[in-house]
Amino acid sequence: MTAARFAGEGPVRCVVITQSIQDLKESESQLRELNVTLERARDDANAANDAKSAFLATMSHEIRTPLNGVLGMAQAMARDELPDIQRERLTVIRQAGETLLALLNDLLDLSRIEAGRLELEDSTLDVEQLVQGRTPPSPRSPPKRTSVSPSPSPPRRAASGPAIRPGCARSSTTSSPTP
Numbered sequence: 259m260t261a262a263r264f265a266g267e268g269p270v271r272c273v274v275i276t277q278s279i280q281d282l283k284e285s286e287s288q289l290r291e292l293n294v295t296l297e298r299a300r301d302d303a304n305a306a307n308d309a310k311s312a313f314l315a316t317m318s319h320e321i322r323t324p325l326n327g328v329l330g331m332a333q334a335m336a337r338d339e340l341p342d343i344q345r346e347r348l349t350v351i352r353q354a355g356e357t358l359l360a361l362l363n364d365l366l367d368l369s370r371i372e373a374g375r376l377e378l379e380d381s382t383l384d385v386e387q388l389v390q391g392r393t394p395p396s397p398r399s400p401p402k403r404t405s406v407s408p409s410p411s412p413p414r415r416a417a418s419g420p421a422i423r424p425g426c427a428r429s430s431t432t433s434s435p436t437p
Contacts, residue, residue, distance in 0.1 A: 311369040
């Protein structure tokens, strides 16, 4: 409440102004409640993210172990005398397994990135070797025909990139739909 007296002759005059701060108090209370709710949601999200990272680390190990067994047996079988069709199928199995292993490694890297623990080492990549690489065909997609035709005496092209992911660029370009 604020009061002000006016000077002058005659009766005393004053103006009184009152202002309720109830709305302000209610807004402050709501803001405090919202902040508590947001802090709880943030803590829940952090806990869920930690649980996801732990799950990925555990599951990738649990999947990687038998997958390495499959890849090892496929490698051992590749040393045997096999008919051409079986050798081709074995090659597809090995390439698909290696792709799956790379995917698991990517998931682990994602967890490391989120935790701020991934360190990339820069290295030089041979672009021609990268482009010549082949990814296994997907059984659900039609086969793609790709060809690389370097010029007669191409200069060796190199690019800089993370050493642990030279196949990512090739994989994403060869697995993307083409018009």
